[in-house]
Amino acid sequence: MMRLVRYCMGAAMFASACTPALKLTPSDAPTVLAHQVLEAADPGLPGPYEVLQLYYGSGTDKNRVEYRDSVAITTEPVDASKLVSLGGAADSRNEYWGFTPTEMPLNARVWYPKGDGPFPLVLVVHGNHSMRDFSDPGYDYLGELLASRGYILASVDENFINGARGENDARGWFLLKHLGEFEHFNEEEGNPFEGKVDMSNVALIGHSRGGEAVANAAAFNKLTHYPDDASLTFDFDFDIKGIVSIAPVDGQYLPTGRGVVVEDMSYLTFHGSHDGDVTSFHGLRIYDRLRFNDSADFRFKAAVYVYRANHGQWNSVWGSGDIGPRSARTLDLRGLIPQVDQRRFAEIYVSSFMEVVLKGRLEYLPIFRDHRVIGQWLPSTMYITRFETNAFRPLATFEEDIDVTRGTEDGVSLRGVSLSTWREATLMLRSSNRPTTSASQENQAVTLGWNNRIAGADTTRHRPAASYSVELGGRLAARWALGRQHSLEFMLGPTDSTPRARRDASQPAATSAQNDDGSGRGGAGRARGRDDLEMPAVDLSIQLEDAAGRTSSVVLSEYGAIRRPLETHVMRRSDQECQRCTAPWELILQTYSIPLSDFVEQNAALDLRQLSVIRFLFDRVHAGEVVVDQIGISELEPGFLSARVER
Template sequence: MNLEYIELSKGKRIGSWLRRRLSDTYGLDTTLWRTVTLTMWLLTCAAVGVAALGMPTGFGTLFDVVTGVALNTIAMALSSAVLAAALAISGARIPRFTTGGFVYMGVVVYFILYFSEFGWKGAIVFSAIFALFAVGLGMLVGLLARLRGNRRKLSLLAVFAIALIVIYAAAGFPRLLPSLSGSVYDADADVSDKGEVSSLASKLADPAVPGAYGYTTFTYGSGEDKHRSEFGAQTGELSSPVDATAYLQNWSWLRERFWDFDEKRLPLNGRVWMPDGAGPFPLVLMVHGNHLMEKFSDEGYGYLGELLASRGMIAVSVDENFLNYSVWSGIPKRDMELRAWLLLKHVQQIQSFNQLPGSAFYERVDFDKVALLGHSRGGQAAAMAADRSLWFPEDSALPEASSYAIKAVIALAPTDTVVDGKSTKLRDVSYLTLQGAKDADLVNFYGDRQYGRVSFSPNSEAFKSSLYIEDANHSQFNTEWGSSDNALPTGLFIRPEHLLKPEQQRQVAKAYVSAFLETVMHDKEEYDRFFRDYRLGLGFLPATRYFNQYEGGGFRQIADFAGANRTVPTSGVTAEASEMTGWQHKDALNRQGNGKGDQGVELEWKDRGSYTINLTPEAVSDIRQDDILMFSLANMVRDMEDDEEFEEAGELEAWERMADSDMRIDVELEDRSGRTSRMPLSRFMATEPQVETRFTWLPGMESVLSKGKFEDAEEPVYQTYELPLKDFAEENPEFDPSEWSRITFHFIEGPGRVMLDDLGLMPN
């Protein structure tokens, strides 16, 4: 009995003690600290609201933001109260509710930044800065609120003005800062002084100008789309859903709830731009890449669809939004194969329409001329669909391989992920890829890897071309993806400077896509030189720097620099070097130092040097007087920045001079009689400085964001050079091109580094 009394008494004392402690939980949260708490709540709501914009639910932006702010308010109130109670029990003599709000704010902002690819270190630093800023701002507002009369009003207005300026600076002011990647390039100044190039550039018609065809637009779809009436009740033609269970078994319930279908009934939805007339017309299927699932992407290529239809091609923008990423349901496994498979199912569906009297497609499609255009993951999917025997060798559900012919693949800023240990290798398919140097989504030129794996049979009519655009990014190829490559809040920090305007970037896409398909589908030879020399398009391309590669089926390779033996660039051909500090065969590397799967010869020199390739009679046995010497060269001077030899001030100054200027290179040809002809490479095309891109506006952020993928500011990119042999014969009439036996590259000043690849001959 006494023991029970003691326990009860002890419990009463503890309860009484707790009540005393908790009775004054908020006693130290004075008016000043309440103002701080209010400021923290407002800024936390702003942070959560911004994060909500990057995590759409599909119910609309207003719903997402309001819901995020409401949940944040409830969570902050509860968390602050619980922490305040704990602090009161501990006896801490600090403003407890405010402290609880401070801790909550730091944790919430930390997780927002951490899941926005900041990494834990960057998230800690920036969440701490954000929380301390909120406290400081709140204290300042609270102190000024104690003033009287007009001084109080003016002071508060000044504080809120300062706060707005700080927020604006974080959100948009970086675009007004001086460029971190150099000034805007004057493309007009790059036109060669050679009259031939200038005259051709002035005569080349702008392929981005609409053609002579009128056209109609309509859609085909399931007729049951939950979100878009154009694929639902208002669709122009009904398509049949497809069963993708052979490639997909992890369709989540959230994804099914959003779309109202599962992997057994994937819809075939397409937006069509159809030329007027009987046809038959070439078919161009366009497919988007991975974007937020709830923000539909297929409308984003209407500018290309309209242009291509006006030029006599049926353009279809394929809907694969249901395969895209969602914050809430992730992304389906094996999505790359699915994207390619669905493209082929669209071909099959259009074949059915083409045989159906009454269909808008009826007998109007030329299935011997099919092109696939893809953006981002869609660019890889387009290449995979063109190489169907590698990915779907036994899939009888696909259209007969002989019932259509894919003549062309276009990849806009494509991915190039290895899938099941395999990578696509196209053969005798014309290929075009475009990439922006300021692509903050895919920072590496993965289209360059695809380009390297495209090959041709001797004298094939197919060709491949690539274009690297200094001031282009990833998203602006699609009108629905906005101007930033990164969702909020990461997009506030990743801000490359001097981006092309959206319409300018799409002007580049229109010009190249249109010219490419006119060449492949309509056999218009006038655009062939445009892919070999971008300068021919400077009359209609926006002002920025461009780097292009080209190779056609008529290219006869002399040296590909494969293999470890640097003295043997290719079997039967030898090489030697003089005064070189570095000379090796190696993979071209991207920003992360990973190989692109294509070897070249890397040459490095301090002051000057030379590199010579000795040719056997067999290597140039079929040489013609009008042949063009062709090779790819990448300026890599900026990659030397961290080399030890530049630690001394004099060497660093020399490197800086070389990094910011055109490279001086002479090319010398020699015949078997020892007669030579030597010309500066700049006579044909300048070897321009390497592109440098700074992706963030805060110093040091490149190494923090996205596990350091933005840390390297440059990627070596090849430029194809064409040197007509007849020009060397004109320079020295005694030189006989038919007896050509040696080529020497003379590097006039240094320090310097280049990579050389794909040296050969091309018919004029």
């Protein structure tokens, strides 16, 4: 809270000043991205196929010459009037486009490989933008790449509903109608796609509002009726294997007042820290709601936070102007990574996802477990990543109740020793522009703070290290048949707070003129934040203990970077930043995946079948604070571990 007060006070002081000095967290990319251990071919490079292109659509488009004069396949319009409301702008919009919501077109540009096929099908859809600055050409780089690698990619035109409100359900519905067209193309004699479309392997990609739309489409695909008006019936049921949300919104469509839940498919989402349009990583909420109901059918979900990426550079038409042509007047664009780098990241991750989900190329799985395995492929910036598979079995997710000592799995208990901070709470997003849908991650986690130093002038005096334990109880390890093939997984991220030193219980309590840390009047209850001092790196040990008291520990930093929140300033003026965002950073937790075999290598006597305690041991630095979530065990698909960065 004090950090936020200082942040906003500083903004007020400099409200009328020129653009402040550029503030970025120093990059650790030269160290973190120093490895290249994945031996598979670079998925971001073109494949062996010659790429062809065509357009399909109404053939009568008033504003789009490609959808009027260049269509190779003519499609019939659809009635979207129950999903699209144009409000007071209806007359002018209908005049501009030459049609109403009762007869909206199914237009798309398609990149496809030359060959007999059948080829997996990928649809991509843009988000909201000026309806006159057409967005669908902006994914040409993905179309060219994926078609060369043996996919059919169609970039769907939904420009005619851009600028509308409450239309994200329609965006998803349109994608399903396009899938229906491809089903017809595949069966129609003489059609350019006759027999070439693998309708059993389908994926959807969406950007911005389109990123929420693909989740809506995935949900609608399994429904029989439109949730907002059951007089509209659905009959889709396509074989959608995965969806990708690029810098998505979330919560703009809330059927029955609830967020859409995606079930039983793989998911990838990524977001830039310097997004000037969708200022928070809303894809994390879609990620958290996604459910895997069948533990036997392999699926996974992954999320990546890309430092210094923005919103528009994922689309080659939009570019750096996240809030329109005059963005440079309001947004501080100096810290952005180059557009070619941002697109390079998208090419690697989208292509890898499609290779795994649509082609079963499991050699690309390590990318999603630990991005460090492809450090030499990735653009030089910082990444925070998370993943989870359908095999994840939770021990503590912090969602069940208000008892901080009880875990998720029956019999699991939680215990803290010598912690300065121990509390469970909802994680927040930095965006404050829409409190009802933008301010919360809608996810609970535990915050743990420690300071092992004893207050006083002698800074060498320390008590035993603080710890936080997950106690399995009973015969859980035996019931789960834990062994070397399993991994311990959790999400963790440091905050920029540090609890003060512990008071020496043998000494009298501090007077009003003397604080517990020995400082004079006015000292804070927490150590100074990054505005005052360069804070030391956070690290800790992860320790396992079996029923016989045998222990084994590893150092967490050997499994991935542990970073405090990354400094993020999007607006040119600090006062505008403070009005728009609650903090100059977003707390994004990193997934750490530690094979249980690593603990056995440290102590061969450790009996995993009698594992009794998983302990977060705060013994590497004397003080710090971290947020932890999703503690559990997975038996990973072996492909995830086929490439690892050495400890």
